[in-house]
Amino acid sequence: MKLVARSLLLFALVLAPVAWAADTAPARAAHPDGAAIASGHSLATQAGMEILGKGGNAFDAAIAVSSTLAVVEPISSGLGGGGFFLLHDAKTGKDVMLDARETSPESATPDRFLDKNGDLDRDRSVNGPWSAGIPGLPAALVKLAREHGKLPLSDSLAPAIRVATDGFPVYARMARGYASRREVMDRYPGTREVYLRNGKPIAEGDIFKQPELAHTLQLLAANGFDGFYRGETGRKLLAGVKQAGGRWTAEELAGYTVKTREPIVFDYRGWKITTASPPSSGGIALASMLQILEPWDLNKMDQAHSTHLVVEAMRRAYRDRTFFLGDPDFVDIPQKVLTSRDYAQGLRATIHPEKATPSDLLSGNPTPLEDDETTHFSIIDSEGNRVGGTQTVNLLYGSGLIPAGTGVLLNNEMDDFALKPGTPNAFGVMGYAANAPAKGKRMLSSMTPTFMENDDKVVVIGTPGGSRIITMVLLGILGYDAGLDAQQVAALPRYHHQWLPDEISAESGAFSPEVARQLQAMGHKVELPGDLAAGGRGSSHVWGNLQTVEWDRRSNVLSGGSDPRNPVGSAEVRKFGKAD
Known part of the structure; x- marks a missing residue:
């Protein structure tokens, strides 16, 4: 598992996006040949x-x-x-998000x-x-x-x-x-x-x-x-x-x-990203992180420097999540500002390319990791309709x-x-x-069902994982942009930073000891599994349960990726014939 994970991560970091010439590109399929x-x-x-x-x-x-x-x-x-259910209607081209988040009973006052x-x-x-x-x-x-x-x-x-x-x-x-x-x-x-x-x-x-x-x-x-x-x-x-x-x-x-609700929509390196809107915090955080990162070609960097920049983007987005986000029917969210390129540019300007920004300079209070419960599914049918669904009961049972x-x-x-x-x-x-409770109010969530699409590909992606959902989807998007296929994206090693506590947490196999030392030299605290860091207090566990499907419109081939961390999960492709 560790060797495979490390290989995939290195592949994701060094593989530049595939280029193609518009005048020689094959015709793109109008409908998938199956589901x-x-x-x-x-x-x-x-x-x-x-x-x-x-x-x-x-x-x-x-x-x-x-x-x-x-x-x-x-x-x-x-x-x-x-x-949350993110829907794309192929006939109309319209994307919507169904918000089925639970609501507070009137009796549940603080x-x-x-x-x-x-x-x-x-x-x-x-x-x-x-x-x-x-x-x-x-x-x-x-x-x-x-x-x-x-x-x-x-x-x-x-x-x-x-x-x-x-x-x-x-x-x-x-x-x-x-x-x-x-x-x-x-x-x-x-x-x-x-x-x-x-x-x-x-x-x-x-x-x-x-x-x-x-x-x-x-x-x-x-x-x-x-x-x-x-x-x-x-x-x-x-x-x-x-x-x-x-x-x-x-x-x-x-x-x-x-x-x-209207989804959050923005562009990243030629991809149109459609993702969850409040009361999910995921879409706004994704827009912030990806637009911070866009000018840098992460695929051409060594692992330590690309990770450093991704972590700094995570740090800033999670700080904003804590203070600004809640149920949009009850609070005024500065969504236009938080998802704007100008705001991302300002955040990017505060990132040193060689040094970590101490989180206590972005003042606030600690927010440790959430658990892995929740579940996600991804669907594309033969008409081109698609669904990304993330659902939960919160804690175990x-x-x-x-x-x-x-x-x-x-x-x-x-x-x-x-x-x-x-x-x-x-x-x-x-x-x-x-995010205080009130009658009929919906609690803030990290669930982030997401669509990615460009001229050649359509992707549905999502995962459980509490506050780590957003960063797992982020790494999945970066993996697709690097040229990985659906199953490789589902298997990618994961790391996470959420402003406070001020540390990078990582799965087994995500970083080599040398990359960990390079990150530490930049000023990052790296919470590695004990088998990789001398004296480390981290465990060797893995997290998440990412489920994703991809439609390659050039070859008209569908594929699915089901997280290998979950032995009962599955991805299946079946031909039902093209839509009439």
């Missing part, structure tokens, strides 16, 4: 292909993939969570999350009913079917219902995650009913069936929005939250709406609470708000007034 899907679980990828084979488009397939991930990845996402000493109550902010926002994912699936799909919602949900009914093998990460969260999950009768059947906890290799979740999905399939947010499921959700000590109302549950009879594991996204200004959340991430 490509990459997701975090093979059953979800297969579900999407099944729906495409029945005449559905990328948006129908997205429903199938998303809902199946909600069944097979409860550790990362589910009907009790939310997400004082509810403080203990008797006025400090943040960690247990309440990440566990149980008070940690859960109103879910958005089911409403997004309904909206996708109604406004973008070809097939009835019931058809697109059928694979997820089948998998929930028949079950699937528990994989190692799912079992480990449950073991780490069992103390919390055992608190709630509805959760115990799902995860402790026959008195035994789930174990790797068990066939995990979820009949209550299958029933909830059937009600959603039959009745659309009302099948989840009202009626039987709605009543059970409200009762389960109340029984656990929380407070949701029928009005705010039934009043949830998916927002349609979200809040740990399943309202009895629903099978729906609720999120713990309330912790993504600044519940106490200037106080880190579970991941150490800070926030201030721009």
Whole structure:
């Protein structure tokens, strides 16, 4: 793994973008000759292909993939969570983002999350009913079917219902995650009913069936929005939250709406980048980082100097993220400024080409790394429609609470708000007034589904990884620009800097000892795995679960890349014939 990763990174750094002459370029295909899907679980990828084979488009397939991930990845996402869906309609050429981020209940005022000493109550902010926002994912699936799909919602949900009914093998990460969260999950009768059947906890290799979740999905399939947010499921959700000590109302549950937002769009070295807008912080951060970096040809630099410049761009973008970003329906975000070339030029001028900028010169408070939960999928269909979907329940198994009879594991996204200004959340991430909770407000997110396109190629890319999502997508974009293919991009080694703590964190194999020493000589603190840095306190773990698909319009070849760090993920390409 290390040798492959290092080779890919070196390849990415030295390979200059491929040049071509316009007068000799072959004709570009108008439509892909088939479809490509990459997701975090093979059953979800297969579900999407099944729906495409029945005449559905990328948006129908997205429903199938998303809902199946909600069944097979409860550790990362589910009907009790939310997400962002970046959509491209090939017929109209229009790009939109569906914002299905969870919203704050009216009862969840900041004082509810403080203990008797006025400090943040960690247990309440990440566990149980008070940690859960109103879910958005089911409403997004309904909206996708109604406004973008070809097939009835019931058809697109059928694979997820089948998998929930028949079950699937528990994989190692799912079992480990449950073991780490069992103390919390055992608190709630509805959760115990799902995860402790026959008195035994789930174990790797068990066939995990979820009949209550299958029933909830059937009600959603039959009745659309009302099948989840009202009626039987709605009543059970409200009762389960109340029984656990929380407070949701029928009005705010039934009043949830998916927002349609304009994506962030900008250019980078001949690529048109279309990416997530607020309440995602990812698109603005990407625009800032890439426009800072654009004048430098990173592909012609040695690894230490290219990494130094990328890290300095990361440092500045993450500083702005902390202070300026939140729900655009509640706060004024200086988006035009933060995404402008002039602003990027000003930030670039503060970067020394040979020396690190100490983060304490960009004053603020520390924001350590987030965890790896969340999931992403990428789709291109034979009409040229495409979807990048990133969805989550936040921490491992979200809040740990399943309202009895629903099978729906609720999120713990309330912790993504600044519940106490200037106080880190579970991941150490800070926030201030721009990201404080309020009735109906959406918490800030790092989810960054992204499209890249130029005359010759179209790419969909995204990943889980908390605050590291944005930098992983950044490195993926730089990898594509360097000429890597989809699978090479998915396998690229990763490093990250987020302003504070003032250090570069890196996977095993990302840097050689010599490159690490060169970065340290420039003034960077490099948090390397212990096997690469003498006395290093870092671990040898890897992070992320990047899923990407690519359409080469010159050869009309589709390809997919599924992160090799995730053994149950898959990328599949299948020919369905060209669109008429």
